[in-house]
Amino acid sequence: MTSLETQVVVVGGGVTGVAVLRDLALRGVPAILVDRSDFGTGTSGRWHGLLHSGARYAVRDQESARECIQENTVLRRIAAHTVEDVGGMFVLLPSDDPAYAKQFTAGCEQSGIPVEELTAAEARQREPLLADRIEAAFAVPDGGIDSWGLIRSMVADAEARGCLALQRHPVVGFERDGDRLTAVRVHDKAAGEDRLIGCQWVVNAAGAWAGRVGELAGVPIHMIAGKGVMVVMASRYVRGVVNACRKPADGDIIVPQHEVAILGTTSVQVPDPDDISVDPADVDRMVDMCAQMVPSIGHGRVLRAFAGSRPLYKPPSQQAQDGGAAGSGGDTREVSRTFTVLDHASRDGLANMFSIVGGKLTTCRQMAEHLVDQLAPRMGVTTPCTTATELLPGADHGYHQLAGPLARIEAEGAYGELVCECELVTRDQVRDAIAAGVTELEDLRRALRLGYGPCQAAFCAWRAAGALCEHADADADAEARLPDPRGALERFLQERWRGQVSAVWGDQARQTLLNQAIYRGIFDLEATGEYDEAGLFAGLAAGESAAPGPDRAAPADGGDPSRRVGDELVGESEGRAASRPAEGRATSRPAGGTA
Numbered sequence: 001m002t003s004l005e006t007q008v009v010v011v012g013g014g015v016t017g018v019a020v021l022r023d024l025a026l027r028g029v030p031a032i033l034v035d036r037s038d039f040g041t042g043t044s045g046r047w048h049g050l051l052h053s054g055a056r057y058a059v060r061d062q063e064s065a066r067e068c069i070q071e072n073t074v075l076r077r078i079a080a081h082t083v084e085d086v087g088g089m090f091v092l093l094p095s096d097d098p099a100y101a102k103q104f105t106a107g108c109e110q111s112g113i114p115v116e117e118l119t120a121a122e123a124r125q126r127e128p129l130l131a132d133r134i135e136a137a138f139a140v141p142d143g144g145i146d147s148w149g150l151i152r153s154m155v156a157d158a159e160a161r162g163c164l165a166l167q168r169h170p171v172v173g174f175e176r177d178g179d180r181l182t183a184v185r186v187h188d189k190a191a192g193e194d195r196l197i198g199c200q201w202v203v204n205a206a207g208a209w210a211g212r213v214g215e216l217a218g219v220p221i222h223m224i225a226g227k228g229v230m231v232v233m234a235s236r237y238v239r240g241v242v243n244a245c246r247k248p249a250d251g252d253i254i255v256p257q258h259e260v261a262i263l264g265t266t267s268v269q270v271p272d273p274d275d276i277s278v279d280p281a282d283v284d285r286m287v288d289m290c291a292q293m294v295p296s297i298g299h300g301r302v303l304r305a306f307a308g309s310r311p312l313y314k315p316p317s318q319q320a321q322d323g324g325a326a327g328s329g330g331d332t333r334e335v336s337r338t339f340t341v342l343d344h345a346s347r348d349g350l351a352n353m354f355s356i357v358g359g360k361l362t363t364c365r366q367m368a369e370h371l372v373d374q375l376a377p378r379m380g381v382t383t384p385c386t387t388a389t390e391l392l393p394g395a396d397h398g399y400h401q402l403a404g405p406l407a408r409i410e411a412e413g414a415y416g417e418l419v420c421e422c423e424l425v426t427r428d429q430v431r432d433a434i435a436a437g438v439t440e441l442e443d444l445r446r447a448l449r450l451g452y453g454p455c456q457a458a459f460c461a462w463r464a465a466g467a468l469c470e471h472a473d474a475d476a477d478a479e480a481r482l483p484d485p486r487g488a489l490e491r492f493l494q495e496r497w498r499g500q501v502s503a504v505w506g507d508q509a510r511q512t513l514l515n516q517a518i519y520r521g522i523f524d525l526e527a528t529g530e531y532d533e534a535g536l537f538a539g540l541a542a543g544e545s546a547a548p549g550p551d552r553a554a555p556a557d558g559g560d561p562s563r564r565v566g567d568e569l570v571g572e573s574e575g576r577a578a579s580r581p582a583e584g585r586a587t588s589r590p591a592g593g594t595a
Contacts, residue, residue: 002188003196006032006164007379009184010203011171011213013037014044015147015361017205018154018165019368019387025161026390027376027383032163032197033155034186036170038443040151043207044361045446046276046308048230048264049257050241051075051083051143052362055090055115056248057337058107059100064337065111067363072141074365074388075150081394082149084402086256088142088241089118089127091293092135096246101136104245108140115140127238129294142241144257146400147361148446153392160393169195174202174217179351181217190481201375204342204355207311208273214355219348221355224312225273226332228265229282231503234301234454237261237294244293248333250282251289258402259422259453260303263290267333273309278502301507303456304499313340313357339367341374419467420460422453430467439482441465441492456496458515462523465489490525 010020013035024031035041054068076083092101108115116139123137124130155165168189175183175196183198204221206213214221236256244252248267255262263286283305291298312335339359344350354375359367369385376383401407405424417427425448433447441464444450450464451457465485472482493515504512519525 001194001196003183003198004032004164005198006030007199008032008201008203008375009034009197009199010205011035011184012042012204012206012209013039013151013165013167014042014205014207015040015151015154015364016044016207016356016359016367017203018151018158019364020203020205020356020371021163021165022154022158023365023368023372023385023387025158025163026386027372027381029376029379029381030162031158032199033158033165034169034171034184034197035165035167038167038440038446039155039165040148040446042209042273043308043311044147044151046230046306047147047228047361048253048255048262049144049147050253050255050362051145052360053088053140053142054111054113055088055104055108055138055140055142056243056253058111058113059103059247060334061336061338062107062111064360064363065107065113067338067366068360069111069113069141071363071366072143075145075362076143076399077395078365078388078390079145079150079153079392079395080399081392081397082146082153083399084144084146084256085399086142086144086240087126088140088243089123090138090140090243090245091123091130092137092245093131093292094133094135095292096135096244098135100246101138105138108138113140126240127242127294129237129296130242131293131295136245138245142243144241144255144400145361149394149400150361150364150392152447153394156393157390171213171216176218179345179349181350181352200352201379202353203371203375204353205371207357208309210311210313210355210357217344217350217353219344219350219353219355221342221357222314222316223273223357224314224332224335225270225275226310226312226335227268227270227275227307228310229278229286229305229307230265231263231283231286231305232303232499233261233263233297234303234507235259235261237297237300242293244289249289251286254290254294254297258449261297263287263297266307267310267331269330269332270309273311275309276307278305278307278499280502283503301454302503302505303454303508304496305503306499310337311357311359312337315340339363339370341367341371343374419463420448420450420453422455422460423449423451425450425460427463427467430464431471434467434471439468439488441468441488442495445492451492451496455511456500456515457492458511458518461489461492461496462519486525489519489523493519493525 007029008024008031010017010033017033021031021033052068053072054065057065105115118137118139120134169186172187173185174181181202183196186195188195204210204213208225211221211223238254238256242254250266253264266282312332337360340357342355344353354371356367356371365387409424419425419427419430429448438444444464450460468485
């Protein structure tokens with residue numbers, strides 16, 4: 001077993017954990033961060049990308065609203081390159097309660113959130129695809145933010161100041177002497193061995209998984225995993241963030257992110273934060289509700305859907321008053337989105353561990369500051385927090401611009417060397433990332449947006465796998481470190497299919513058949529997992545005798561295979577809910593298959 005030594009071990013590589021690492025680094029405190037996977041693969045990588053103004057909480061949760069508008073301003077300054085300054089709008093429809101608009105504007109004013117009432121003409125000038133009839137509209141300083149860009153910048157800044165961040169090092173235990181933790185035991189997945197990190201302090205920033213880390217350390221933390229389902233559309237549809245001006249509910253927000261729009265979101269308590277399954281009924285509901293604000297979404301192309309778990313927390317005293325949490329399957333919107341620092345010395349008799357729970361991505365820096373402000377005096381550190389004023393690497397470039405990637409490759413003359421045409425990822429970018437140590441295609445996706453576009457990796461995934469092979473051929477030492485490219489390709493495609501399986505109809509069904517033909521037909525990939533309905537339907541379309549699932553009828557003979565897939569999945573390949581049969585969509589999973 002190899003060992004390391006540091007002063008502070010931070011558990012959790014989401015935005016809050018890396019914000020804590022950077023705060024410690026700026027105060028001159030040596031620290032090591034560990035995460036069970038790649039950074040930002042939990043809640044931080046599974047959300048809609050809204051830089052909150054706080055207006056969504058102005059009526060019912062003003063503490064969170066004030067935190068959001070304060071940090072909205074800070075992130076625009078210190079991390080401008082990760083922010084798209086698109087603005088936001090709340091829209092009151094004829095079916096909404098007109099009294100809510102007065103509550104909304106009053107709440108914004110009380111929370112310090114700038115709000116401007118717009119006429120219908122002004123609103124439609126800003127958002128040409130809005131519904132014909134709106135009763136009122138209000139502009140607020142919402143924005144978009146790239147969480148993976150923010151995480152990368154914070155990690156780079158912390159490592160440049162002497163800290164260390166370790167991916168794929170899950171915590172497997174703690175060494176304890178009396179009332180103090182003396183070391184953190186982690187498993188190095190790449191090396192296949194355990195490592196021991198000796199330390200004086202431990203910070204638990206594992207988000208929705210904080211309870212599991214607490215259990216390993218012997219302290220109880222009751223987290224509430226609030227699953228939110230989001231839907232990715234194949235176009236932006238809106239110029240800025242569009243919210244429904246009503247009490248928060250499913251399908252009340254549309255966030256433009258890069259070349260797509262993300263619709264959100266549900267809020268349901270689940271027993272396991274790793275439950276990221278998506279019910280097709282949730283996809284339908286998101287599309288139907290958001291189409292009330294922007295009707296063209298109702299007949300648009302859905303690329304995929306995904307889910308993430310919010311790291312919600314209620315203090316034990318509040319849980320007792322409320323009679324416990326919402327319970328599995330219950331709505332978690334009443335749980336505050338503010339954050340709490342847990343000092344386990346006073347709370348549990350564990351002298352050298354803190355946890356940070358609750359909160360939002362927008363408030364990650366503020367969460368880290370509050371925690372380290374409590375930790376630092378106990379360590380004898382007097383350096384004040386400077387994270388609100390120290391710019392992150394890249395922030396001096398200004399706000400992210402939608403046309404930025406195209407302008408960059410045009411300036412570099414890189415046409416003809418694109419690996420991913422949808423996201424304008426060049427071959428040099430892929431090679432540089434691999435040379436820098438990124439060896440999983442899934443990590444390349446998060447780093448470069450490879451495979452995010454309308455074709456959902458039909459052409460870029462195998463090109464990137466080829467780049468892995470080229471790198472291995474050119475460097476014998478690297479070959480031993482690199483994963484099997486074929487296995488990496490299969491894992492990548494399985495994850496793509498996980499997002500598509502709940503949203504395949506119409507044009508996306510046709511795209512799915514094309515992807516299936518490329519990867520199963522040309523590359524002959526084998527069955528590896530459960531997400532393989534595309535294989536079943538492609539086989540049926542080709543006249544094979546494979547049996548469908550027990551409650552799924554085989555497609556009818558003849559006609560367009562993609563239409564048959566669409567018909568089977570939703571009853572109508574060209575339309576959606578409005579033309580869907582009353583019995584709805586089949587949801588069973590055939591056994592076996594490949595992506």
